[in-house]
Amino acid sequence: MKKRFVIGILVLFVLAAFVACGEASTTKCTDEPGNSCIWAGIGVAGLNDDALDKTETRFYWPIDVEFAPDGTPWILDWNNHLIRKVNPDGTVETIVGDFVGDGPDDVADERLEPGLPGKTIRLNHPSDMVFGSDGYIYIAAWHNHKLRRLDPETGLVKLIAGSTPGYGGDDASLEDTHFNQPKSLAFDAEGNMYVLDQRNQRVRMITSSGEVSTVVGTGEAGFSGDGGSPSRALLNFEAGPNPNPSGALAMDSNGVLYIADGLNYRIRRVDFDRNVIETVAGTGTNGFSGDGGLALRAQISGVSDLEFGPDGRLYLADTANNCVRAIDLETGLISMVWDGKGEGPGLKGRPRFLNKPWGIAFDNSGHLYIADTFNSRILRITLAS
Secondary structure (H helix, E strand, C coil), X not given: CHHHHHXXXXXXXXXXXXXXXXXXXXXXXXXXXXXXXXXXXXXXXXXXXXXXXXXXCCCCCEEEEEECCCCCEEEEEHHHCEEEEECCCCEEEEEECCCCCCCCCCCCHHHCCCCEEHHHCCCCCEEEEEECCCCCEEEEEHHHCEEEEECCCCCEEEEEECCCCCCECCCCCHHHCECCCEEEEEECCCCCEEEEEHHHCEEEEECCCCCEEEEECCCCECCECCCCCHHHCEECCXXXXXXXXXXXXXXXXXXXXXXXXXXXXXXXXXXXXXXXXEEEECCCCCCCECCCCEHHHCECCCEEEEEECCCCCEEEEEHHHCEEEEEECCCCEEEEXXXXXXXXXXXXXXXXXXXXXXXXXXXXXXXXXXXEHHHCEEEEECCCC
């Protein structure tokens, strides 16, 4: 019985690889409205050499994509513990990480300017990256409990905050700051960085001058505070002995912060000028419902990324529901963008079997990219106009 079971699993794995590779080889990326395609990855988890075309490269659960101001794509290769860049010729190059997780215990040299070569840095499950207005890429090194800064021109990496897991450093220096699995990052127009400090159940801010403070949450997991001060509100992210990455941040052009409040199954909005937090999507019940109606009456599940689209809507990687949805913040309505089943509005030739999409992004031309994490590939969608 055990032998037949193992053989069956192997057959399923081979079939999955065949289907994924078949889709990749027959679905072309075009700018036709509604087109979707496999943009990177072969659909099988693993690791192969650099300098291969992105469609021939193996990733191991890519968790996010980010585009530089010049349009260069960057990929967080989560379970390979790497940050990788797609060159203009379409080949993939590793910039940060040495294929082994967990950073060094002695971080003194990492703090020195201008930094250390990226391939000497050991990442442990990087969970987010964002471009600052200074041209650097800022990295949430999740299982390292650290924030790092990458110079994309030189490939040098510097530790800017964090060391051992814990909570500390508010109203102190960056050198004394501790995080506990920082999951997501966002910047406002003044250059202040916001950090979703997952297991500390807080959102913290690092000013452009290096001052640290908590701006949302008390450190206690739960749900409360809507209509009141964000500093008194309760958030709820996964915090067990070995949690999944939980929650996400996005900042709009007016400095209003949006939080995917993981285990509260809500999207919440923080208006710092008004000193108010409120829910804009989700009922608080885990599930899937509500497309075409008010987002406040919809159910969401495990939202892992938030991005503003070129149309002004707030896009959600609704990870546990295996789909991407969008909220029109003016009307309050939520709608399906892509569900991976070939049934969504206005899309053609869609790859199937979307499996835990953890990250989303838009390039400078407005294409939507989905990190189809558990399928170890990245999809590109030309949204219907």
